[in-house]
Structure formats: structure tokens, C-alpha cells
Amino acid sequence: MDTTTKPAVEFRNVNYSADELHILKNITGTFPEGKITTLVGPSGAGKSTLFKLCNGLRSPQSGDILIKNKSINDYDPVELRRNVGIALQSATMIKGSVLENLELPLALQSKSIDHDFAEELLHDVGLQGDFLHRNAKDLSGGQRQKLSIARTLVNRPKILLLDEITSSLDRVSQHDIEELIEKINEKYGTTMIWITHNLKQALDIGHYTWVMMNGEVIETGESSILHSPKNERVQQFVKGELE
Numbered sequence: 001m002d003t004t005t006k007p008a009v010e011f012r013n014v015n016y017s018a019d020e021l022h023i024l025k026n027i028t029g030t031f032p033e034g035k036i037t038t039l040v041g042p043s044g045a046g047k048s049t050l051f052k053l054c055n056g057l058r059s060p061q062s063g064d065i066l067i068k069n070k071s072i073n074d075y076d077p078v079e080l081r082r083n084v085g086i087a088l089q090s091a092t093m094i095k096g097s098v099l100e101n102l103e104l105p106l107a108l109q110s111k112s113i114d115h116d117f118a119e120e121l122l123h124d125v126g127l128q129g130d131f132l133h134r135n136a137k138d139l140s141g142g143q144r145q146k147l148s149i150a151r152t153l154v155n156r157p158k159i160l161l162l163d164e165i166t167s168s169l170d171r172v173s174q175h176d177i178e179e180l181i182e183k184i185n186e187k188y189g190t191t192m193i194w195i196t197h198n199l200k201q202a203l204d205i206g207h208y209t210w211v212m213m214n215g216e217v218i219e220t221g222e223s224s225i226l227h228s229p230k231n232e233r234v235q236q237f238v239k240g241e242l243e
């Protein structure tokens with residue numbers, strides 16, 4: 001892993017269990033600041049659970065998670081949400097306009113969004129300003145995902161967690177979103193952690209990768225390790241022999 005870049009997120013011996021299941025086992029590692037790191041691994045490896053620990057939805061039984069060198073335990077929930085945004089595969093919308101959806105993170109803090117800022121956010125994700133007054137339910141899947149990403153940018157998070165954000169999209173929209181994430185990463189230096197089942201995407205877009213299996217981090221490094229992994233189980237995984 002990169003030793004020259006500061007970590008945006010650091011896991012130190014993190015263990016997490018639920019219902020007597022040891023889901024994350026002694027996770028140690030860093031997600032470098034300003035880089036895109038992909039999180040890959042078979043279904044049930046613990047990838048989404050790791051995200052829930054990063055944004056405070058779950059707490060580990062032991063170990064520590066540092067966000068920008070400060071223990072996650074020392075963040076209040078609003079400060080944590082401002083620093084760590086999340087976008088999900090489902091890109092869930094509330095009933096109403098694009099503007100109302102974009103405003104949601106601020107509405108939760110009883111604030112409204114500045115119109116110019118709303119247009120700038122749409123522009124950042126490649127949507128025209130006149131989308132603001134459209135009904136969110138009329139958007140295509142790709143447009144909904146762009147809006148969902150714009151919504152996570154309202155708080156200008158330093159870290160963005162992306163959970164399978166392209167897996168329900170067609171190839172063109174998928175490519176659009178990949179370009180968009182690269183653009184945001186370059187423009188704002190946002191650290192991205194991206195769960196994907198698409199290894200080509202991990203190779204094309206990710207600077208670094210973590211390979212997880214059965215709650216453990218098995219191999220990490222530059223994304224190119226996916227071309228020739230050292231670990232035998234990771235070799236099987238990249239050949240598609242593990243589900």
C-alpha cells in the first residue's frame with residue numbers, strides 16, 4: 001500500500017460480530033487520502049459491513065477506526081456524516097422534485113439549499129440545472145444514480161463510500177458514473193472507497209484494492225495485483241471460481 005500518502009481511513013485490529021457471527025476479523029489497513037480504493041471479494045465477505053463501521057452505523061467490539069487521524073469514537077454523528085458520505089446501489093429517492101431530493105441532507109438539519117449551489121452540484125454530476133424542478137421519479141436509472149451522488153456531495157464529504165453504485169445500470173450509464181467518480185476524485189480530492197463486483201472496473205478505476213474473504217482482508221495493494229494475485233484463494237476469485 002502507498003506509504004507516501006496519508007490515510008483518510010485507517011482500521012486497527014477491528015473486530016465486529018453480530019448474532020454470534022464473527023463478521024469482520026482483525027481488520028487492519030489504510031485507505032489512502034485522495035485515492036480511489038476498491039473493495040472486492042465474494043458475496044458475504046463483509047464489505048458492506050465494513051462500510052457500516054466507516055459511517056458509524058455499526059460499532060466494532062474491539063479495535064479502532066480512524067477517520068482523518070481521529071478515532072471515529074471522537075466524532076459526533078453530524079460531523080461524521082459531513083466527513084463520510086455514502087451512495088448505494090438502490091439510489092433511493094423521496095417523493096418530490098430533484099431539488100427536494102438534493103436538499104434532503106440539509107433538510108434533516110432544518111436548512112435549505114442555495115439555488116446556485118444546487119445547480120453547481122447538478123453540474124458536477126453532469127445533469128443540467130433545469131433538472132432541479134423535475135420529478136425525481138421520472139429520472140432514468142443512470143440519472144437517479146447521478147442525483148444520488150450529487151446528494152452525497154451536499155456536505156462536501158472528504159470520504160465517499162460507494163456501494164455497488166453501477167451494478168444495476170446499463171453499460172453506457174455505468175461508464176458515465178465511472179467517469180463522474182474519477183472527475184469528483186480529481187476535482188475535490190475526495191477519497192473514494194468503492195465496493196464492486198466488477199473486477200474490470202476495479203482495475204480501470206481503482207488506484208488501490210482490498211480483497212476481502214470471510215471477514216478478512218486477504219490481499220491489498222495497487223489495483224494491478226488483481227492481474228496476478230499472490231494468494232491462492234484470490235487467484236481463484238479473479239478467475240471467477242469463487243462466488
Ligand SMILES: Nc1ncnc2c1ncn2[C@@H]1O[C@H](COP(=O)(O)OP(=O)(O)OP(=O)(O)O)[C@@H](O)[C@H]1O
Binds near residue numbers: 046
Ligand atoms: N446484523 C447481522 N446479523 C447477522 N449476520 C449478519 C449481519 N449483517 C451481516 N451479516 C452477515 O455477515 C456477512 C457479511 O455480510 P456483508 O453484507 O457485509 O457482505 P458483503 O461482502 O457486502 O456481501 P455482498 O457482496 O453479497 O453484498 C454475511 O454472511 C451476512 O449474512
